[in-house]
Structures are given as structure tokens and as C-alpha cells.
Amino acid sequence: MQSHTQEFPKLAARALDNDQVQQALEGLRTGFDQARRRAIAEITPERWEELRAQARAIKEHTIANLDYYLAMLADSVERNGGHVHFASDSQEATDIVLEIALRNGVKLAVKGKSMVSEEMALNHALAEAGVEAVETDLGEYIIQLAGETPFHLVAPAIHKSKEEVSALFHEKLGTPEEADIPSLTRMARETLRQKFLAADMGVSGVNFAVAETGTVCIVTNEGNGRMSTSLPRIHVALMGMEKVVPALEDLAVFYRLLPRAATGQRATSYFTLVSSPRRVDDEDGPEEFHLVIMDNGRSRLLADPALREALYCIRCAACLNACPVYRKVGGHAYGWVYPGPIGAVVTPVLVGLPQAKDLPFASTLCGACRDVCPVSIDIPRMLLHLRWQLAEGPRGQRKASSTERFAFKAWGRVFRNEQSLARGRSLARLLQRPFVRGGRIRRLPLPPLSRWTRGRDLPALPKRSFHQVWKDDLTSGPFPEGH
Amino acid sequence: MIKASLFATCLVDQVYPQVGVSTVRLLRRLGVDVDFPTGQTCCGQPAFNTGYASQARPLALRWLELFQQSQYVVVPSGSCAAMLKIHAPELFADDPALVARARDLASRTYELSQFLVDVLHVTDVGATFQGKVTYHPACHLLRDLRATTQAQRLIQSVRGAQYVELPNAEECCGFGGTFAVKYPDISTAILEGKLQAIEASGADAVVACDMGCLMHIGGAMSRRGMKAKVMHLVELLDAPHPGLPPQGGKGG
């Protein structure tokens, strides 16, 4: 997908101004986030912590031995009669899928939700090659019709009101105006059912891939995942290379975490395990199974020990739902496939830190994301690491403005000791005088502090610093007069 | 007798000295021998959080040097205490001896509410206040330092004070240090929720353990003429003794 990460400030402002978007985002707190809390309460916080620790341990082990387990996975899938393809980047992955489609005369492809396919901008590439690619997850279908990119990892069209969806369906599908949500869903069911039945190829994502048995797993609710992996004669599964887990029993841990963290469900409607194309005696199923394993920059996360844990992510979006920043600016502001806290780490590393230099700063470092993450990823720590890279890191990544670098050097000099700070303070007290009214400052003319005073008052610097008060009044203990 | 050294924090030292005064008075009243190593400036958070670890390191070293003899270091700020306890030792990763000293000092460094409850084992400090008080748990204190009950217990022991829960208390206020000036519109948009919660709580006073949050929350409240007083926990606990008035929503 083309990245618009440089436009973060503009896109964020646009979202802040959009009442519908703000309402939808606020709804995430009382919706998915609240549902997650209830689901955790149901199994008890102690049990939840136990599962988190188990999941973390599995991911740590697997990622530390990623080459070994990917080799095992490939072996298993091939032994089962599937084909495995390795793609170093999204262009390679796209070429692989196009080749499969064209070789097999594919005219129509049905797609389940796959963030990897968004990285590839696969639908666009397929369309250019004359293959109709239809998104079948309801949220993805909506944004495909709208020509937009996903707004949220789990519910891509969550920013749209039902009126907007209704108008969209009316415009694109000729369905009645002012439809309610059940009717809209029914219309999608009817329209897409025809596509499922006619499709030559089904494309799916992969939530987990079991190395030992060569099994790719898809966690869904709608049924489109089952349809697209059962009806068309070719199934192509697209996988980020970090999705592998060693053993079948590992699935139990992750399947307990993912539905709860994502939507507050005990279990999703469907959990589909694909191990091979149809057997001779099977009644149905695809004749060909292809697994495309993609890097596309993930090895950069792997290579930096400080960023490696970003690969533990199971794409539940709990961090998005809990993030005070995401819940104001929404998914489009982040400018690429992965928004929210995990996006603020993954997107810069995958598209290039200099182009995405706003993202590591689009956070108050409140830590809510780390609290809710089922795999206990320490996102704030990684954001600090990326901020350091931008400010003082290797030459190629350093993107902080020279003004800012100078400012912090100056800051360092002023704060070096109390005397220089006291001198700085005297100057600041002098400069603040024209702006002080009743002990407060309502407006300052120059950035950065003018940005503060746009919406908030600033306290005026009082006459005496605490250093001064201490010297004057508090050195003689225990309890001087007047205090 | 317990001896504690005050790490005032740059915000308290330069902008809110009354918080330092209340801290010293309160601790002395509780029988703690308080000193203030002069020459201290800042924990380094503003630079560190913006990526300038090299500017933060000298300040962490300064803390290490000024406070190395202290029995305890008390910090009236959750975010500063977290910076010293968690990140400062990491800034010395190149020097194992310094790391060891920093970790050792970190183990003796406490945010104020945690010091009162977990070290002094005190919840009733003899304070009085008439009115409803609500509490905003600052993020670093809540999540990095895992302080979930100390401040609330201290507030609930204040005679005359009626503790009221802040709706959605654990939501960030939107300050985030330099975030507040890098992305002011997002910062104030997040703040809206906090202000609405404060209004909904019906509180006469909103209290927190971090002046960064309070400068941000209080700054918006005074801009809008919201009635509730905004004060650091220690100012509530130091009441009703005379002296500098608490930082308020109106005046102050």
C-alpha cells in the first residue's frame, strides 16, 4: 500500500474535525474495549495473566528460532501437498500471487481479511492483471466499495455510520436507501454469496501457522474465511513470516487470547485449520493450496533486539481500542496498513523511519497498550527507542530537525546545574512579564509554547524557585515559623 | 529516624514550589528528617522522552551523585520517579558499575504517595478538607510504578473530604510531556474526556501526583472557568496549614 505517513498531522486534524469519526472512535471504548474487559473478568485476571505469560514465552522462543520453524513449516506444508513460496517483499509476494492466478486462468478471486494483502495492495495488482478481486469480510467489502483503506485492524469500516454504509451500498449496488444494519448485512450476504460460488481463487490471511503439522489457522466470525478456503479450486494463504508457532497445542493458548482481546468473545464463530488441499476422498475443497510467506521489512524488526517483540503481535487491535491517541485520530491518520500503538512501531520500520517520523511521537507513552496487549508487548519502550533513533541514532535515521537538536543541546546546558538553571529562570521571568495576568499566561506568541496556550493557560513562573524557598525558609528544621 | 532527600523535580522547583514546601512540611510533621540536595535540576525526562538520551544521561548522573548518600529519595512526581527508577539505570548501560549504583539508588527512590503508604506505613496524616475530592491516577505512576491504591487511601483518610471516583479514571489526560506541544490539538482533544469526567464527578477538588498532568488539566480548567480546585496530592495532605495557597482553578 502506498504510504501517507508524512501526512500524519494533516490527517489527524481531519479526523479531529470529523464528528462521525469522533463518535465512532468514542464507541470503541464502550464497545470492543469494554467487551474485552468483561471477557477477561469471566476467566479471571489471574488466568488471563497466566495465558499472557504462556503466549509470550511461545512467541519469544519461536521468533528467536524463526528460521528453524519456518523451515519446519515449509517442509510440513509441502509434505501435505501444498506449495510454499517465500517473498522478501510485497512486490515479490504480489508477483507470486499474480503468477498463480494467471497460470490458472483465474477470473474472480474472493478475499478474506489479510493485512499482508493490504501491504501488497493486492486487489489493485489483480485488477490491473484482469482479475476481479472481491473483499468478502463485511468491513473490508465496505471500504473496498468506498475506495478507502482499513481504519481499524479488526473492524476496517468501523468509522462509517450506518447511514454512510447505506448510501454507499445504494450508490454502488443499487440497494434501497436508508437501510438498517441487518438489511445491509443481508444485502452483503446475498451479493457476496454469488461471488463465493463463482470464484476461481480464494485468498486468505493467516492468524497462526503450525510448523509441526503444516496447518494454517484462520480466526473469523462471518463465514467468509470458510467460504473462500472451501469453494474456489485454488486457495492462496498470505502470511507474515512471524505468524508461525511450533506446535498444535500452542493454538489453544492463542485462541483463548485473540477473540477475547479483539472483540471480547469467548470464541469466534469459526476457527478454521487448513493443512492441505482436498484429499481424493474429500467432498469439496480446493485442489491447490499455496502458502506465501512474506518478510517485507519484518527482518528489520527481527534484527534490532529492542524492536524484536513487535513480531509477537497477534493483530488483536486491543491496543488500538485502548489508545487515547488512536481513539482521537483513527486509523487513516497513521497513513499505512498498521495504525494505533503497534502501527506506530511497525509502520515506520516497514516503510522507513524518516518518512514516518511523526508516528513514534504520536503517543503520550501512557502505557495502556502494554497493559492490554495479550502478548505483553512493551510498545512505549519501542516508541522511545524509535524516538532515540530519530534524534541521536545512526545517521540514516536521524531526522530530528536541527532546530530541535539545537534546542535540546541548549536545554541540556541550561539544566546542567542549578546556577545555569537559575540564570535561565531569571531570563524567562523577564520574558514572561508582558504576558502574565493574575498569575497566569493566556497567550504566548511563539511555538512551541504558543501551541500550549491555544487551549490551556500556563502558570507564570513564581518569584522564587523551590531552591530559593528552601534556602530562605526551610533549611532549619523541623518546622519553621510561618510554615 | 528516617532520613529522606527530596528530589523536587524541575516543574516543582521552577513553577510549583509550593508543592515542594508542602512535601517538606508534611514529611517533617510525620517525623522524617528531610533534606534537599541543592544543585539538583531535572530527572532528564523531557530530553529522554524526545529521544535525546545523551542530554538525559548527565542529569541521571547528577541524581546519582547528589543523592548517593541518601537513605531515601522522595519524588513528588510519578513520571519523574519512573524516569529515575526505570530509565536512568539503563542510560548507564555502557558502565556496569554505574548501572549497579543507579539500580541501588533506584531501589531507594520513591514517588511520594508510595513513600507515605509503603515505607512510612501512613495513610492518615491528620489533614482536613471540606468537600468532594476526586483523583486522577497519572499514567506513569499507575502503570510503570504500579501504584493503584496509595493515593486513594491517603485521600480517604483526610477528615471532611468525601472521596468521589473519577469516571474512566485510568484514561490518560493527554499531557504526554512534549506531546502536549507537538500535537496540541490531539492533546486537548484527549483532555476533553478528562474534563468531562471531572465535571461529572461533582468534585470540588481534583488531585493527582504529577504536576505535568495537573498543569495540563488545570490549564484547561482555568481557561474555561471550571470551579474545582486543582492540586497536588501533597497540597491536600498538607492542608489546612497556612502558607502558600494550593494551585487552583481560579486564582492561585
Added chain:
Amino acid sequence: MDQSAFLQSIRTALGKSGDSLAPDYAPLHVQADAQRQKAAAIEARVAGRRAELLSRLADVAARQGWHVYRAASDADAVAYLVRLAKEKGARNVVRSAHGVFRRLPLDAALAQEGVQVTEAAVGQTGSQEQLREVMANADMGITGVDYAVAETGSVVLAPRQGVSRLVSLLPPVHVAIVESEQVHESLDDVFALRRLAFLQGGGDMGSYLSFISGPSRTADIEQTIVVGVHGPVEVHLVVVG
């Protein structure tokens, strides 16, 4: 990129030089004999607790959105299905060839009500296309199950000859008939049993395994839950014996 180059770039990223030793991961070291013991332990744990597990299954499944019916007898189960078919105005029903249908005289009972029952197998319909046609037009799909999981309120189906993937997916109503000895406690138990089958088959997982834990649903529009998107709108769990 070919596999070895891809894996090499990962090794480089991990700072590994030369060949990596096989990492020590306990679950993968469990061989067939040990896995058989595990399976036996599972059965032992579950034996004598069927009633409790069935209750839990019924409870969780109901909360997952299944209509749950605990049949008092085989005849009672058949009667329920006939009632359901009538209620839904079902004229065409497809079913799998699970063993449970050899014990329940379902086809006859439905035929008596004028309901056409087709076993969803190419062998029965003549061709793949005809099979698909029948299923796409069916009002109801009835299957047995291969496992039921109390923890998650799930049924598990392993497609094979006589068990189409689509019987439980295309028709708007899916009925899953669970026999009491098929109920297991947890996901771990089912995966342990599947791994045993995998090992005993010389490393064969079968082609597909489908966990179904309720009707098809979505919350993609305004986080409002709608039941019945692409899969069945209504699902029934009938427990027999």
C-alpha cells in the same frame, strides 16, 4: 526469493552464524507412545464426568448463540429435528454421513413430512456441481460432529468422504448432532487427540478442521452485532445419548 536465501536473511537478522541447532521445545519431543498416554489420560479424566461436561457444553454453547437441545432419547432427537424442519418450512435438507445418522432414523422421519434429505456426498448427488447446487439450495444442513468442546461451546468437524465442508456452511440453518462420548473438556484436549491422530497417521493432519462456535456474525458496522453474515444464521446443537 528462494527458501534458503530467505532463511539465511533471518539467520543474519538473528545474528546466528552457521547451522542452527534444533531448539529445545518440549511439545515437539512428545512421540506417539507418549502422546497415546496423554490421550488415555484425557479419556480417563473425562470418563464418569460426561454429565458435567455435557452441562457445561450446553451452557457455554447457549451463551455462544447455539440453540441447544438435550434429547432425552434418539427418538426425541429425531422429533426435535422434524419439528425444526417444519418450523423453518424446510423442504430440502442436506446432511453429512457421520456415524450418528446410522443410529438416528432421521431420513425416514423427515421424508414422512415431505422433506427431501440428501446426503451431501458426490457419490450421492452425482457430481461436484450438483452437490454444490443441492447445498446452495438447501434450507437446512445437518451434521454429526467429530468432537465437541465444552470450554468454548464448539463443535469440530473434520471434512472427509461423506463430510462436506459446505453442509455446515451454505444452508441458513445448521444442526450439529453431538453424541455424549464426543464431548471434551478443553481445546487442549482436542489438540492432543488430533496430534495423536497426526502422529499415528505418519504425520497426517487431514486436509481441514473446522471449529464452529456459534452462528455466523459480524460487528463491522457501528460495532452492532448482526447474526448471519456469510455462514448459517441459526445453529442448533442437539445432544444425544
